[in-house]
Amino acid sequence: GENVEQHPSTLSVQEGDSAVIKCTYSDSASNYFPWYKQELGKRPQLIIDIRSNVGEKKDQRIAVTLNKTAKHFSLHITETQPEDSAVYFCAATDILTGGGNKLTFGTGTQLKVEL
């Protein structure tokens, strides 16, 4: 089955700086890679995702890059703000096999944006 590793486990940045979170996956069949943000005591919410037919996707201050050959993908947050403070989870799955969107999650990165 799929195995997703994520690092760092904690990340502290100054407001306005950039933050980068990296994940690796093991199953070459995986083709869908979402990122979820989870604030304390709240539900995980999708912030951006990428499919294996593209190498990069951007949405305002958030971008995700994918290297299929190396089996790794990264989340980039620019101009960080205090409200970006949360736990971020990467995930991977094969979205095409008809098995639903059974995601395998990484262990999470606690991002703290300091004033």
Next chain:
Amino acid sequence: GAGVSQSPRYKVAKRGQDVALRCDPISGHVSLFWYQQALGQGPEFLTYFQNEAQLDKSGLPSDRFFAERPEGSVSTLKIQRTQQEDSAVYLCASSGKRGTNTGELFFGEGSRLTVL
């Protein structure tokens, strides 16, 4: 409601008690998932339904865990003879209105189970 609803939000059980956790998915969503999230960890897959059919239960940790979705909508996760290691947040997620699948999972707020 518009989102995935779970109840109870918090449950304290004595070791050995049975518990039942309910999930009300987004109306029309075909797929329903249960995940277990231990403190400081990512969600771990438990089981998956497509409509009323349980297509994958490979993540259920033991035969004390049982899930059902009899009418293809509301789902219940039941844990029998709870143990301390069952303490976690149980997340339900749904996705996939018929004819569309963006890949996104919509999560509920979770049910936090504490076994004493």
